[in-house]
Amino acid sequence: MAEISSWYHTREEIEKNSPSRLDGINFKEETFQRWSYTSFLQELGQRLNSPQRSIATAIVLCQRFFTRQSLAKNDPKIVATICMFIAGKVEGYPRPACDVLVVSYKVLYNIKPLKDVFERLKVTVLTGEKLVLSTLGCDLDIEHPYPLVMDWIKKSVKAEDFRRLCQAAFNFVNNTLRTSLCLQFRPCQIAAASIYLGLSMCKMKLPCDGDKAWFQEFGITKRQLAEICDQTLDLYVQDFVIPRGDCKQIKIDETRSSQALQGHQDDKVNCQT
Structure with a gap:
């Protein structure tokens, strides 16, 4: 350990x-x-x-x-x-x-x-x-967020939305690899943030489960979720990266959403019904 x-x-x-x-x-x-x-x-x-x-x-x-x-x-x-x-x-x-x-x-x-x-x-x-x-001390056992993302999406969204949300979330997982996030956070935490960004990208409603926030099962806090989202989206505004068409708008929207995480009551993140 x-x-x-x-x-x-x-x-x-x-x-x-x-x-x-x-x-x-x-x-x-x-x-x-x-x-x-x-x-x-x-x-x-x-x-x-x-x-x-x-x-x-x-x-x-x-x-x-x-x-x-x-x-x-x-x-x-x-x-x-x-x-x-x-x-x-x-x-x-x-x-x-x-x-x-x-x-x-x-x-x-x-x-x-x-x-x-x-x-x-x-x-x-x-x-x-x-x-x-x-x-590396011959420590080559690497875990990745991909299976965690897939398992959660499979059990949480409609079948017709599975492929679209998986692709969006996987893209964000891949983007985190261009940053130092894999050195700061565990795969389960990166999985949660990638799902959150994927849901926003696909304009899909975030799920509710009573008083429990959906991301809690990933062992991540609201502050950590916001930090991972912000660092991932910061990649698009680096001066050595050419941003794609809608990335600027995503960053504006998601930064606001991430900031809103801090003060949301009852550990619910933009929970919609």
Whole structure:
């Protein structure tokens, strides 16, 4: 339990006391690098035809690595490539290191690596795998919000709304991976916030269960729910991200909804009948 707890940090610890910060990398640069290597992993995984769970595992492993190692001393794209290689084995979708390397190079440079370049990269990745595993303490058991989201939606909404709400909530889960939320909150808490945002996106009514708020079963408070929602939506207004058409309006509406969580009585969040 102690090892599991050690992976979770406060937002202040991540933003002010990370190894990268201590090495002189400012918050904005680290935030950009996080967005960059997580986006890289998403594309790499898709080109490898890896399932989303395997991609998500690679991203979480990479994020955890950089809570203990500095961006100033480790190439994030090399570390990300190693994490994808490891994640494939962890999740039961292993790919040969050669395949991962070649596709990784194509994602970065749009060409195949020359033989001598490939051989150097192969040595770097296979050697680097030991550093990544050592840094992570060989703790590779990663939980994800996806099954929690699916189970809750399946039992809570009409069958005709299942697919639409699942897709919206899953999209928000994927978006949280571009932030440091997986380092701050547990999968069940991220699942609750992603469902909340998905419900709002789909303009679906939030359920009521007497005096009990629906999100309580996820072990999350109103304040935590608001914080996760706000940090997820903040991703769309980063100056290195091109916002999509309706994201700005979603942020305005959801920020107001999140703020309203703080003062709502009887632990009910926008509960409609």
